[in-house]
Amino acid sequence: EDKVVQSPLSLVVHEGDTVTLNCSYEVTNFRSLLWYKQEKKAPTFLFMLTSSGIEKKSGRLSSILDKKELFSILNITATQTGDSAVYLCTPRRGDDKIIFGKGTRLHILP
Amino acid sequence: EPEVTQTPSHQVTQMGQEVILRCVPISNHLYFYWYRQILGQKVEFLVSFYNNEISEKSEIFDDQFSVERPDGSNFTLKIRSTKLEDSAMYFCASSEARRKETQYFGPGTRLLVL
Numbered sequence: 096e097d098k099v100v101q102s103p104l105s106l107v108v109h110e111g112d113t114v115t116l117n118c119s120y121e122v123t124n125f126r127s128l129l130w131y132k133q134e135k136k137a138p139t140f141l142f143m144l145t146s147s148g149i150e151k152k153s154g155r156l157s158s159i160l161d162k163k164e165l166f167s168i169l170n171i172t173a174t175q176t177g178d179s180a181v182y183l184c185t186p187r188r189g190d191d192k193i194i195f196g197k198g199t200r201l202h203i204l205p
Numbered sequence: 206e207p208e209v210t211q212t213p214s215h216q217v218t219q220m221g222q223e224v225i226l227r228c229v230p231i232s233n234h235l236y237f238y239w240y241r242q243i244l245g246q247k248v249e250f251l252v253s254f255y256n257n258e259i260s261e262k263s264e265i266f267d268d269q270f271s272v273e274r275p276d277g278s279n280f281t282l283k284i285r286s287t288k289l290e291d292s293a294m295y296f297c298a299s300s301e302a303r304r305k306e307t308q309y310f311g312p313g314t315r316l317l318v319l
Contacts, residue, residue: 129308131310132228134310137313140308190261191236191260192253193251195240
């Protein structure tokens with residue numbers, strides 16, 4: 096059975112701190128991994144990772160994938176209150192199905 | 206920037222009633238999806254749709270559910286006879302042919318079945 100485990104489940108930090116969100120997965124016929132940010136409603140796309148060891152960056156956010164160890168991390172540096180959200184790690188299978196984890200709820204204190 | 210839109214944003218219905226949730230995917234996208242998220246739980250895949258037919262569906266997507274692309278822009282999810290446990294946020298997503306891994310989500314429809 097496909098499995099996605101995100102840790103921590105919840106995290107509270109102060110503005111300016113750096114956070115690392117973890118995702119481990121076991122997915123049949125893995126193809127890629129996507130990170131989404133979910134605030135009040137729909138998940139918004141952050142990154143898609145297909146190759147191991149290649150860091151993707153977007154401003155203060157970065158992410159990397161390790162296909163051998165079956166995990167990915169999402170880093171956020173110099174956090175801001177607007178980063179407060181649930182971050183979803185979603186591996187994608189070869190049949191295009193994406194598997195959602197429970198997410199990491201991140202809360203940034205001013 | 207183009208975005209996926211969904212209507213209505215909220216719907217309250219009586220158990221046993223039919224509901225139709227509407228989605229307008231991004232215009233050049235060819236792959237369409239429905240997901241649901243029961244309050245406090247994780248997002249669950251329902252169905253994917255391509256070339257006017259269902260390409261995959263989950264165990265949740267039983268005979269009570271159907272999808273349709275009635276015209277060139279809308280993508281609908283119909284629940285024939287709603288149950289209390291159908292109460293959830295329903296998200297539509299779409300992706301383009303060249304980069305179908307990246308799905309763009311709509312704002313969701315919150316459905317409450319009484």
